[in-house]
Amino acid sequence: MEDRNIDRSELEEMISSSDHGTTFLIPTLTDKGCLWSFIVHESADVVEAIEDVEEASGSDDQFLTARGVLITLDSDGETVPVFVFLFRLEDDLDATYAVFMNPTQPHGMGVLEDLRDQQDLVVEFYDDENAVRVACANTLVPCIDQTIASLSEAEPCEDEAFDSAVGRLLAEHPEPENIWDLLDPTLVAIELEL
Numbered sequence: 499m500e501d502r503n504i505d506r507s508e509l510e511e512m513i514s515s516s517d518h519g520t521t522f523l524i525p526t527l528t529d530k531g532c533l534w535s536f537i538v539h540e541s542a543d544v545v546e547a548i549e550d551v552e553e554a555s556g557s558d559d560q561f562l563t564a565r566g567v568l569i570t571l572d573s574d575g576e577t578v579p580v581f582v583f584l585f586r587l588e589d590d591l592d593a594t595y596a597v598f599m600n601p602t603q604p605h606g607m608g609v610l611e612d613l614r615d616q617q618d619l620v621v622e623f624y625d626d627e628n629a630v631r632v633a634c635a636n637t638l639v640p641c642i643d644q645t646i647a648s649l650s651e652a653e654p655c656e657d658e659a660f661d662s663a664v665g666r667l668l669a670e671h672p673e674p675e676n677i678w679d680l681l682d683p684t685l686v687a688i689e690l691e692l
Contacts, residue, residue, distance in 0.1 A: 578663035596674035
């Protein structure tokens with residue numbers, strides 16, 4: 499576990515001030531390009547439990563599973579595409595996390611293209627002082643490919659409409675587990691009317 503008891507950046511302040519379970523998608527620039535990771539603010543107990551399970555299993559792939567889905571929402575007569583990244587910790591942890599992205603914004607397709615090219619998906623769990631990093635094989639490539647193909651000609655969805663659609667989705671499915679359970683693992687896209 500990495501000791502995070504150092505001067506904090508703006509990003510670290512934003513993460514540490516968020517509710518436990520809040521997940522962020524964060525870029526890191528490397529000599530290989532832009533790599534994306536998912537950052538989760540969690541309690542010290544959860545971070546410690548993740549580290550314990552990771553050490554006991556010897557492999558992140560045994561307890562971290564990723565899904566992606568393009569959800570097309572019909573919200574107030576407007577069609578709003580929402581790409582959802584979902585991560586589930588299995589074993590005794592049994593926790594699910596979600597990140598919602600507007601794939602029609604100019605940067606959205608670039609993020610998806612970068613993620614498609616990554617071999618692994620990295621999730622970092624932070625409490626106020628420590629961090630643990632886990633990874634799993636990038637199983638999102640088919641979903642990302644289909645999303646890019648289906649939205650290549652789509653008009654950008656404004657942030658206000660996107661935020662409203664996500665709010666309505668969360669009103670009906672308030673926890674990431676609810677969205678995970680809604681999906682068949684083979685689905686890459688669904689349509690919902692809210």
